[in-house]
Amino acid sequence: MVGALATLVVCQLIGEIVVHGLHLPVPGPVLGLLLLVGWFALRGGPSKEMAGTADGILSNLSLLFVPAAVGIVQHGQRFMTQGTAIVLALFGSSVLTIAVTAYAFLWADRRFGGKAPASTTESAGPDPFDTDTDVGNAGGKA
Amino acid sequence: MMGKNLGDIWVYLSASPLLWLGATLVAYLAGMHIYTRTNRNPFANPVALATLCLVILLLVTDTPYTTYFNGAQFIHFLLGPATVALAVPLWRHRADVRRGALPLAIAMLAGSATAVAAAVFIANVLGADKQTVLSLAPKSVTTPIAMGISERIGGIPSLTAAMVMVTGMLGAVFGPLLLRWLKIRDDRAKGLSMGIAAHGVGTAISYTMSPLAGSFAGIAMALNGLITALLVPLLLALLM
Numbered sequence: 001m002v003g004a005l006a007t008l009v010v011c012q013l014i015g016e017i018v019v020h021g022l023h024l025p026v027p028g029p030v031l032g033l034l035l036l037v038g039w040f041a042l043r044g045g046p047s048k049e050m051a052g053t054a055d056g057i058l059s060n061l062s063l064l065f066v067p068a069a070v071g072i073v074q075h076g077q078r079f080m081t082q083g084t085a086i087v088l089a090l091f092g093s094s095v096l097t098i099a100v101t102a103y104a105f106l107w108a109d110r111r112f113g114g115k116a117p118a119s120t121t122e123s124a125g126p127d128p129f130d131t132d133t134d135v136g137n138a139g140g141k142a
Numbered sequence: 143m144m145g146k147n148l149g150d151i152w153v154y155l156s157a158s159p160l161l162w163l164g165a166t167l168v169a170y171l172a173g174m175h176i177y178t179r180t181n182r183n184p185f186a187n188p189v190a191l192a193t194l195c196l197v198i199l200l201l202v203t204d205t206p207y208t209t210y211f212n213g214a215q216f217i218h219f220l221l222g223p224a225t226v227a228l229a230v231p232l233w234r235h236r237a238d239v240r241r242g243a244l245p246l247a248i249a250m251l252a253g254s255a256t257a258v259a260a261a262v263f264i265a266n267v268l269g270a271d272k273q274t275v276l277s278l279a280p281k282s283v284t285t286p287i288a289m290g291i292s293e294r295i296g297g298i299p300s301l302t303a304a305m306v307m308v309t310g311m312l313g314a315v316f317g318p319l320l321l322r323w324l325k326i327r328d329d330r331a332k333g334l335s336m337g338i339a340a341h342g343v344g345t346a347i348s349y350t351m352s353p354l355a356g357s358f359a360g361i362a363m364a365l366n367g368l369i370t371a372l373l374v375p376l377l378l379a380l381l382m
Binding site: 029068071073099103113 | 166167169170188190193196197200201207210211214215218220221222223224225226227229230231232233242244245246248250253256257261262264265269270271274281282284285286287290291294298299300301303304305306307308309312313316317320321324326328330331332334335336338339340342362364371372
């Protein structure tokens with residue numbers, strides 16, 4: 001637990017240092033996420049301890065939103081004056097995003113995918129069905 | 143006499159981080175309890191309920207947000223490591239991601255760009271001020287990443303966090319209705335669109351549709367954080 005927590009914090013720390021040092025437009029924790037994925041690739045996956053700690057944190061993710069959400073108390077004035085614009089922007093954008101994403105995926109999957117739907121099963125080893133390169137297959141098999 | 147003692151206790155507690163740390167945990171547990179008791183009604187979102195309780199409490203006791211945050215920061219701090227921890231689900235679903243990599247990338251790019259551009263455009267047209275628009279731009283991303291982006295581009299991170307919450311609720315309530323209305327039947331498409339539009343809240347809803355939809359929503363949520371972080375500065379340069 002402590003080891004996994006240390007790994008998470010150190011990944012974030014390295015991410016923050018790199019982001020601030022190089023003035024990258026990406027938040028430090030995002031770079032930390034990528035670093036950790038890279039680390040898993042080198043190590044052949046997360047340790048049991050890391051998997052358990054990550055699952056523990058992520059299953060309580062909602063709690064972590066609360067302190068920031070309470071910050072809305074500072075913006076009462078802004079919601080009074082611009083509330084309509086804010087809510088309509090959020091609603092309109094959500095509806096458009098859902099429609100665009102779903103149709104874009106269906107189109108691209110027909111055009112470039114063409115294989116059987118991905119499964120939810122977690123294959124630990126190399127994927128036996130991954131022998132042909134479906135990624136660059138622009139011809140499409142419909 | 144009693145009143146004076148209570149007053150003393152209040153003075154002591156209100157200066158200590160313990161009070162608001164405890165209040166946050168209790169409010170969240172109460173919110174979770176109500177959420178489960180109402181059969182996970184999206185309108186009874188636990189974060190929204192806990193936030194409402196705490197906001198009322200702050201207003202009634204005339205406590206400034208900085209005092210509250212002094213205690214709640216210990217919970218807030220974990221958002222960074224939690225973001226890094228998203229590497230674990232991403233790693234677990236790497237086979238799914240690789241298999242559908244190109245359609246997934248195309249849908250992610252289209253969805254991320256739409257989420258940012260539509261929000262910025264609508265808010266601009268309706269006359270929101272610059273800080274509001276900047277704070278709106280990353281609203282479809284999960285909170286820790288959204289707040290980080292907001293800070294970088296000159297928005298108000300706490301305002302962004304509030305908008306992320308509202309976005310999640312809107313997506314959770316209207317997303318499934320919209321998908322049904324659009325006759326989208328592919329679970330991967332459903333999950334992706336919910337994860338991109340409504341981050342963690344959308345992911346939770348997608349898991350109730352099917353495990354496949356849920357895992358694609360989780361992938362979408364994690365990747366959307368990355369893509370939006372890169373896209374937002376570009377799109378803002380074009381739109382503002």
